[in-house]
């Protein structure tokens with residue numbers, strides 16, 4: 001079998017399949033990733049190099065950039081990126097490119113499962129017709145096509161690719177049956193749904209649920225600020241209710257490849273049906289403005305000390321979008337840095353997981369020695385609450401702290 005796209009989703013999935021006894025060919029356009037996998041070197045923190053190397057050594061997992069290897073495979077899972085374009089519209093070009101490759105290599109008996117998060121209708125309206133055109137093959141008869149959203153949460157230890165229940169929808173009932181037989185050995189619990197559209201929508205509901213509730217928590221922070229209340233005291237007390245309340249917390253804004261992006265796939269699709277997804281638009285507006293709120297907080301605390309932002313030394317702790325990972329995609333820390341730089345601050349960052357940033361026009365390197373950097377700064381912004389930070393030390397050495405995560409408890 002094959003996994004196409006060996007990133008945060010594809011590599012752990014390939015490993016789960018290989019551990020279940022499949023012979024896995026990983027296909028990726030990035031030659032550095034292909035080389036690393038074939039050398040048994042993992043670049044994803046959820047996969048240890050040790051377990052990867054042992055699978056590679058015994059021939060259970062290998063990687064290539066050669067799509068013609070798909071002719072050897074009975075099954076394929078597709079895990080390529082689904083970002084947004086600069087305009088905020090879905091960029092499904094990666095799915096389109098891979099579908100063109102699959103069109104060349106699809107053969108009788110093959111099962112194909114799209115895992116990339118996307119808008120309802122993608123599998124049925126975009127992938128299916130292309131695979132049936134000029135191949136003489138029919139889904140549900142001569143090949144099998146399904147959508148199964150990935151739910152991996154990078155950095156999480158209690159739920160893995162194998163133990164997290166997996167939703168599967170097929171373009172026909174036969175397609176679900178075959179896709180479930182394919183995933184069965186690798187995933188403990190499978191949850192069939194009636195269509196690929198439903199499976200696509202399940203993923204968007206899950207991530208919209210998070211984006212909207214984080215948006216609410218962020219708005220509660222803004223409201224508590226105006227009311228002179230401590231938002232954390234209010235949230236913690238509300239969370240003692242044993243039913244009917246779920247704890248979400250405010251922060252610097254949304255980050256990563258999923259929560260800030262996926263709901264916009266849904267609102268884009270709905271726009272084409274003349275419907276405005278109001279909760280999504282509102283949450284996106286509140287969440288994407290949080291870095292502005294925190295940059296203003298820095299200005300306010302410096303002002304209280306009779307200092308201007310312009311020329312002040314600001315140290316940002318954490319540029320990864322969440323704790324204990326190295327992923328800076330869509331990270332709100334980068335927005336906070338940009339906003340403070342625009343106000344003339346001399347901004348540096350420290351992140352134990354991100355030694356340098358070369359991303360969307362950014363070129364910065366982490367300060368190496370944290371203690372002197374804390375002492376030299378005029379203000380420290382805690383943007384990511386990595387577990388390895390010693391918050392007592394930060395509190396002791398930093399002259400001023402703006403804490404977007406309540407990392408410092410008192």
Ligand SMILES: NC(=O)c1ccc[n+]([C@@H]2O[C@H](COP(=O)([O-])OP(=O)(O)OC[C@H]3O[C@@H](n4cnc5c(N)ncnc54)[C@H](O)[C@@H]3O)[C@@H](O)[C@H]2O)c1
Nearest residue numbers: 005006007008009028029030079080081082097116117150
């Ligand atoms: N990262 C997460 O936490 C997460 C969780 C659930 C779902 N998802 C979804 O899974 C999908 C993949 O996300 P990811 O975080 O693994 O992305 P990623 O960028 O980490 O990995 C994608 C991989 O695809 C490769 N690729 C790009 N174009 C290709 C092509 N034409 N052929 C073969 N390989 C190609 C890239 O080189 C990269 O290695 C996205 O749709 C994402 O929304 C991600």
